[in-house]
Amino acid sequence: MWETLAQAVINGLLIGGIYALVSIGVTLIFGVVKIVNFAQGEFVMLGMYISFFLATQFGIDPLVSLVVSMPVLFVAGVLIQHFLIRRVLGPNDMPQIFLTFALSLLLLNLSLMLFSANYRTVHTSYSDEAWHIGGLYIPVAKLIAFAVAMALSGLLWLFLHTTDLGRAMRAASQNRDVAMLMGINPNRVFAVAFGTALALAGAAGSLLMPFYSAYPFVGQVFVLMAFVAVVMGTLGNVMGALVASLMMGIAESLGIQFVGADSGLIVVFALLLLTLAFRPSGLGARRGR
C-alpha cells in the first residue's frame, strides 16, 4: 500500500513537471499580454516535431534539440506577437479569442497536411530505462524531463525577479496601465513574454519526445491540463501555475490508482472546484488584494 502510494505520487510529480512548462507559458501570456493563448498546445506539438525531425534526420538527441526548439519557437512567438496579436489588442476580447483559436486550427491542419496523422516516436538509449529503488521505479526519461522543466522554471523565476526586462514584465502583469505610465515599452515586453511562453512550449515538446509520441493533436492532451493549472494557480501567476501543475499531476495519478483508470480527470477537476470554492482567485492569490 505504502509502495503503491509512493509510486503514484512519483508518477504524478514527474508528469506534473511537463504540465508546468505548458501552463507557465499560458499564464505568462495571460498575465502580461492579457490574452488567452488557445494555440499553446499546438506549439508544444511543433516543439515535438522539431525534435523528432532533428533526431531522425541528424541523429540529434531530443534533449539536445532543446537548444534548437526553444530559440525557434521564441522567434516564432515574437513574430506572432508583432504581426498578429498586437493588432487585436484592445478593449474587445473577441478578436483575440478568435485569433488564437484560429491559430490553433491552422497549425493543427497544417501539421496534419505536412506530417500526416501518424504517430512519431524517437528512441533514445534511456527511453525505456528506469531506476529501481526498493520496490519503486523512476523512468529515466521522465526524470530528466522533470529536472529540466524545474530548472527552466527556476531560470524564468530568476529572469523575472533579477533583470530589468523581467521586472518590467512582472510590472506589466500586475498592472499594465501603470507600468506603461512608468515608461515601460509594452510592445517589447509583450513580444518577449509571448516568445518566452512559446519557448517553454517548445521545451516541453522536446522533453516529451523521448517518451511520448508526436502527432498533430498531441497538444490538446496537454493544453487542457494547462488551462486548469492556470486557473487553479491564479491567472497570471507563474509560481501558482507551477505548484498547481504538480498538484494536478499527483491528483491525476492518485485518481487513476485509487478511484478508477478513467477517473484521473475527475479527481483533477474536483480539486479545481474545491480550490475555487475555498480560494476563489486561486492558490497563488495574494491575501488582502
Next chain:
Amino acid sequence: MPRSHRGNAMIGDRKPSAINNAVPTKASQKKLNRRRFLIKTGGVLAAGAFGAVPLRGWAADPINIGALYPSTGSMAQIGVGCVAAAKLAVDMVNEAGGIKSLGGAKLNLIVSDVQSDTTVTRTETDRLISGNKLSAIHGCYASALTLIASEVCERARVPIITGSSSDQLNKGRSYTFTPFARASQFAKAQLQMAKLVSEQAKVAVIFENTAFGTSTSNGLKELAPGEGVEIVMFEPYSAGFTDASPLINKVKASGANTLFSLSYLNDLILIVRTVKQVGLNIAINGGSGGFVMPDFYKNVGKAAEGLQGVAHWNHDVNDDAQKVNAEFKKRTGEFAFEYAGGLVAQTFMLADALERAASADPKKVREALSTLDVSSGYAAMAPGGKVKFGPDGKNVYGRPVGVQWQNADLASIFPKEDARASLMKT
C-alpha cells in the same frame, strides 16, 4: 477539434485514378513509315474530335472494379497501403491473362478516396457507382466506413467485398461479402492465446472508455468463462492519457500474467513502453488494427518483440501469401500487412467470380460470389485456406490467426494449423 482534418480535402486526390494494362500492339514494334504515321495520327485526331471510340474487337472491354480507401485524413497511411495492394492484385490478375471467359478482359481499378470520413464515404461511394459501370467494389479498411459504403452498395445492387471485421456487416445484407474472420472470432482467439502463455491464464483487460473499447471488452468478458480464462482486472481508462504509469501500476497489483490492451496506437505505445520500464513480466496481446501494422514496430522498436496480436491475414500463411508479400515489399518497402494481403486475395475472389459469371454485370457477379468455393490459389490464401460464403456473406471457413512480433516481423503462432513459428516466451 472534431473534423478539422477535413481541411485535407484541399489537397486530396479526388480524381479517380485508373490503371490500364493494354497489351502493346505489335505494330508499335515495327518501323514506322509515313503512311502508318498518318493513319495513326489521323485516328488519334478523329478520336479527339468525336470523343473516344472504344476499340471493339481489338481487345475485350476492361472490367471496372471500384476501390474505396481513405488515402487522405487520419487513416491515410493505411489507406495508401491498401491502394498499393489493390493495384498489385489487379496487375497480378491481368498478367495472368485477365478474365478468360470474357475474352481475356483486363481488370480496371478505379480508386476513390473516402478521406477517413463517414460523410465523404457515402458521397464517394454514390459517385463511384453512378459515374462508372462497375462490376464490383472493395473497401474501405475501417469498419465504420465500410458499413456506410456497404449500405450504398446494397441499394445500388453492386457487390462489395471487404476485410473489415464488424459483425454488423453480416446482418441483413445480400451484396456484402466478408471473406475473413469476424470481430467476435477475434475475441475468442485472443482468449485462447492467453492459455498458450500459461495454463492458469489470468488476464488483465484494460480498454479505452469509448464505443470500440467498451464493446470489444464486453465481448471478451462474456467469452472468458467458456474458454477457461480468468479475468483478474477489467478496467476502462480515458483514451489519450499523458502517462500510462498509474494504469500499469494497477495491472502489476492485479497479479495478471497476460495483458489485453484494447487501445489505439498512441496509448498502446505508451503502455508497452511503461510495462518495460516497470520491468513487469507479462505477456501483452495488443489485438488487431494498428498493432499488426509495420508502423507499430517502428514506433515501439525492440520493446515490441514478443508482443502478441490477432489478424485476419498474415504474410506467412502459405507460399502464395509469401509471394504476394515479396512483391508488396518490393513496391512499398514494407511487409504486406493483414489488410493489404487480404485485399489481394479478395481481388482474386472477384476474378474467380467474374470468370464463372462470364459477365461484367454486377448482379451476375454477386450470384457467382455467393457460390464461390475455393481451396487453392491466391483467392484461398487466408487462415483456414478455404473460402465459401454463407447466406450472410460470411466465409464459413474464416478464422483469425494469432501473431507475434518476432525479429521485427509478424509470425503466425496460433492456431496450430496456421502456426508458422512457435510462441516466443517473454
